[in-house]
Amino acid sequence: MTSLQLAASTLTDAFGRVARDLRVSLTDRCNLRCTYCMPADGLAWFPTEDVLTDDEVVRVIGIAVERLGVEKLRFTGGEPLLRIGLEGIIAATKQLRTARGVAPETSLTTNGVGLDKRVKGLAAAGLDRVNVSLDSLDRERYAALARRDRLPDVLAGLAAAEAAGLTPVKVNAVVMRGVNEADVVPLAAFCLARRYQLRFIEQMPLGPKHEWDRSKMVTQAELLALLGEHYRLSPAVEARGAAPAEVWQVEADADQPGGRIGVIASVTAPFCGACDRTRITADGQLRTCLFSTRETDLRGRFGLARTTNSWPRCGRAAMPRRRRPTASANPASPNPSAP
Ligand code: SAM
Ligand code: SF4
Secondary structure: OOHHHHHHHOOEOOOOOEOOEEEEEOOOOOOOOOOOOOOOOOOOOOOHHHOOOHHHHHHHHHHHHHHOOOOEEEEEOOOHHHOOOHHHHHHHHOOOOOOOOOOOEEEEEEOOOOHHHHHHHHHHHOOOEEEEEOOOOOHHHHHHHHOOOOHHHHHHHHHHHHHOOOOOOEEEEEOEOOOOHHHHHHHHHHHHHHOOEEEEEOOOOOOOOOOOOHHHEOOHHHHHHHHHOOOOEEEOOOOOOOOOOEEEEEOOOOOOOOEEEEEEOOOOOOOHHHOOEEEEOOOOEEEOOOOOOOOEEOOOOOOHHHHHHHHHHHHHHHHHHOOOOOOOOOOOOOOOOOO
16 A cells, blocks of 8 residues: 555544544543543533433544554543443444454543443453553542542552453552652552562643643653652563553562553653544544544534544644654643543
């Protein structure tokens, strides 16, 4: 296939990056209020009628997979477990076939609350794996960070996900100075012991306005220094590809089995050059970059009746506006809403 043919059949940007990984937000609502993500009182939620219906979500994803070269789907939010039709959406998307003739890979990014009660249905629907957000193993610190006392529910969700075979289970943790640095090593020990893949995320300038303060962000270098006091780390040998996390191998010792820990250094070491992700918000906006302030309305502007043709057209038209690969997180232009 020539590069022109490839660009015509995929979501390719002006720098040759092809979006194969589609992140689909299923709701803007959440049952937690993590300080780095949402104000204590929540957001002005989308009116229900603005949120894509289950059928619309499946239709938009179907076009992305069957006509635009998307191969991986990640369901997110807000909190995607709040979406009643989640299992049905996953089951329908698993019926799709990519250009390679296989079902798309599916994963779920969740805060884990209530996951234990849904895992069997999610696995039966065809979900491949989960990423669970867990910023602290200390109940009080967790409650202060999430503004809800739900740590036991999250731990139950993690255990249930593993038991249901939604593996490898991945754990995401945001670390902030003076808030939860004390959790870095306990989280590492917890995940290594269970063979969960832990990924620390540098706090990004998203979420509540004026909340982000670079001096409070714990950087990749600081995280590695903290981990290095307890573990022997070496960079993973495999090529990173389009993965947002840079991965380190943790050597086994008498106390722990070893494993891998990643850091998503979106602020100090942005990985835009190889980015293969694009996003659809719960109200049907295509957002080609997490830090983009521009959105393309897949539903209202083009009309749902014409989505079949308008989505590929406007999706391809939006891609050339993607940021340059060297761009980094810009606190001066925070996102219009949470990731
Ligand atoms: N509610 C789900 C959850 O918490 O996993 C899915 C949505 S949440 C927005 C997706 C991920 O974004 C979580 O791992 C969360 O920690 C991360 N996140 C949210 N705001 C962030 C920020 N300002 N900086 C870095 N990561 C952030
Ligand atoms: Fe909710 Fe996830 Fe944001 Fe926390 S990070 S408030 S769980 S959407």
